[in-house]
Amino acid sequence: MDHEIKSLDIGTMHVISASVSADCRIRFKKIRNAFLKIHVEQSMSQFLKQEELQYAEIGEDLYALGDSAFKMAGITGKDVSRPMQDGVLNPKEPRAEIILKLLIEALVGKAQGEGAICYYSIPAEPFQREKRVIYHSGIIHTILEDLGYKAVAVNEGLAVIYSGLADRHFTGIGISCGCGLINVCLSRKAQVLDAFAIDRAGDWIDDNASKAIGEPAHKVMLVKEGGLNLLSPQDRTENALAIYYKDLIQYVVECIKDRWHDSGRVSHFDGPVNIVCAGGTALPAGFIAILRSELKKARFPLRVDQVSLAKDPLYAIARGCLIGAVNDGSSHFIRQCAAHRRTACRPKKPSPAVKKPRSRPKARPRRIKRS
Amino acid sequence: MSEHLPEAASDKVKSVHLVNIPTKVTGVDIIESDAKALGRLHQKPKRQQHQPKPEIKLHVKTDKLKRHTSIKRPAVPEASRGILGIAFYAVGRFISAISNVIK
Numbered sequence: 001m002d003h004e005i006k007s008l009d010i011g012t013m014h015v016i017s018a019s020v021s022a023d024c025r026i027r028f029k030k031i032r033n034a035f036l037k038i039h040v041e042q043s044m045s046q047f048l049k050q051e052e053l054q055y056a057e058i059g060e061d062l063y064a065l066g067d068s069a070f071k072m073a074g075i076t077g078k079d080v081s082r083p084m085q086d087g088v089l090n091p092k093e094p095r096a097e098i099i100l101k102l103l104i105e106a107l108v109g110k111a112q113g114e115g116a117i118c119y120y121s122i123p124a125e126p127f128q129r130e131k132r133v134i135y136h137s138g139i140i141h142t143i144l145e146d147l148g149y150k151a152v153a154v155n156e157g158l159a160v161i162y163s164g165l166a167d168r169h170f171t172g173i174g175i176s177c178g179c180g181l182i183n184v185c186l187s188r189k190a191q192v193l194d195a196f197a198i199d200r201a202g203d204w205i206d207d208n209a210s211k212a213i214g215e216p217a218h219k220v221m222l223v224k225e226g227g228l229n230l231l232s233p234q235d236r237t238e239n240a241l242a243i244y245y246k247d248l249i250q251y252v253v254e255c256i257k258d259r260w261h262d263s264g265r266v267s268h269f270d271g272p273v274n275i276v277c278a279g280g281t282a283l284p285a286g287f288i289a290i291l292r293s294e295l296k297k298a299r300f301p302l303r304v305d306q307v308s309l310a311k312d313p314l315y316a317i318a319r320g321c322l323i324g325a326v327n328d329g330s331s332h333f334i335r336q337c338a339a340h341r342r343t344a345c346r347p348k349k350p351s352p353a354v355k356k357p358r359s360r361p362k363a364r365p366r367r368i369k370r371s
Numbered sequence: 372m373s374e375h376l377p378e379a380a381s382d383k384v385k386s387v388h389l390v391n392i393p394t395k396v397t398g399v400d401i402i403e404s405d406a407k408a409l410g411r412l413h414q415k416p417k418r419q420q421h422q423p424k425p426e427i428k429l430h431v432k433t434d435k436l437k438r439h440t441s442i443k444r445p446a447v448p449e450a451s452r453g454i455l456g457i458a459f460y461a462v463g464r465f466i467s468a469i470s471n472v473i474k
Contacts, residue, residue: 026402028395049388057385065389098382106389139376146375166405170412190412315395319402326406327413 003329004116006108006149007321009159010100010140011121012084012180012203013280017107018318026322028315029107034080035099036069038062056102058095065103070218079218086199087123087181088136101143111148118149119325121156121317123181126197152328155195157185159320164276164310166323172274173302175252176317177281179203182252186265193265198255200248202281209240230286246290253294260301272305278316282309 006019016030031054038055039062048055053068064072069080083089083096083103090096108118122137137153144151154162160174160183170190176183179202185195206224210217213236223237230246233239260266275295277288292307310316 020399020402024399026397026399028397029392030395031389031392052391054389054391056387056389059381059383059385066392095382097376098378098384101376102384102387102389106387106392142376162405162409166408170409190409323402323405323409326402327409 004111004113004149005322005325005329006116006118007318007325008104008108008118008120008140008144009156009315009318009321010084010104011178011279011317012082012087012201013178014314015100015103015107016315016318017104018315018322019108020322020326026319028318030314031066031103031107032070033084033100033103034066034069034082035095036064036072036076036078036080038064038072038076056099058098063095063099065099073218085180086126086203087178087183087197087201088132089139091132097139097143100139104140104143105147108144108147108149115329116149117152117325117329118144118147119152119154119321119328120144121159121176121321122153123156123178123183124185124195124197126181126199152324154321154324155185155192156183156317157195158187158190158192159317159324160276160278160310161185161187161190161320162323163278163316163320164308165274168274171269172276173256175275175277175282177201177277177279177287179281182248182279182281184252184256186260188268193268194260194263196259198252200251205241205244205248205281209237209244212244213237213240224284225280228284230284230290232286241284242286245284245287249287249290249294253291253298253300257298257300263301266301269302272303274305275307276310277308278310278313278320280314282313 004019006017009016009018011033013033014030015033016028018026018028021027048062048064048068053071054065055068056063056065063069072078073080081093083093083100085092089100093099120140122140123133125133141151141153156176156178157174160176161170161172164174165172165187171188172186174183174185174187176185181197181199182201183195183197186193202224206217206221209215210220213220215237220237220241224241228238228241230242233242275291277291282288288307288309295304295307312319
């Protein structure tokens, strides 16, 4: 591949990268956006290496990273720390920037040559919050430029639209349901008409459900990620999660309705629009059904045609950012893929047939004339 | 914007061990078609090229051309003939010329 093309979905719970490999395939890599400070002992780093856990030594401290942080949290009984909170860098963690830099470098690596592109997702500014997105975006931009990439920021909601509404000319509503924020984007032919964020999301559900039933938040999170069905909860924990999910969806629909009611932004649309959702918080079964019913109840300012979940909702934002990056470096990518396809599909030349030697006809016996 | 993240001495990274990151591989076809669709939307519309005006060949004899190209001044009306009439006519023409210039 002449030019590297990569993308990053930098979420509160997961950091996901997508890259186009030389054989024209897309590789998605996912890592938990978490760390845990471990007591430094000589045996500890050996133990971590033997168990093939992910860790880093920073200064005089040892940190378990990613999924290993959750494993060590289960062993030690501590809570994991997060470099991000509410969709942006966590101001309470002094090492948030360094940890995030290590995770990003592990996913995308250093750029191999010139012209490498990396599109990364950023949230929109939430309602009535101080402007932390500017700092967050600036740090990510610096990290990627340091690794040798041309870094371009893409709104999360727009990335969902790139991923899920290509058949509708990138027109409609994209909702990214993450852990820290829910990002909403209204777009018409890939032009953003409005983008905003709501500060209730997956973490809000976990915190409130855990307080309501007296269970630790990480246990509630495991139940949520373990195949929850919002329409038929099986036990007390699932019931609490279903109640808070319904409340969250109602709140999101009300926020969108209040923002776009009597707004010139929706006057661009004559016909109904599609809504596509993505992100880990939208994964539980019944999410789309509840959203459809809430949209029907509320007097939504736009006519809605279809409400659907993006294909591979957890990877949809990274995929959407990759579509933007491919469009940026499109001529090289499309040429490269076409050439790769030609060589892969070229029919094999048949092997030359082995020519059998001509067999000489048997000599006829001579007739001897008798005089 | 600074090219590098500022790093304090206490924040120096001594070693990193990030292995076994879960990877998922898919084909590229869908992304390629979606990126082409996005590219088509971002393309500016092609300007219509102005067609050159066709050459008009005049098949006119030169003496007729000269006659047609000469500027004919309108004739002085009969009522204006006479010195006073001519004077009034001249003043009127002068005033209209000045008003055209002012416009």
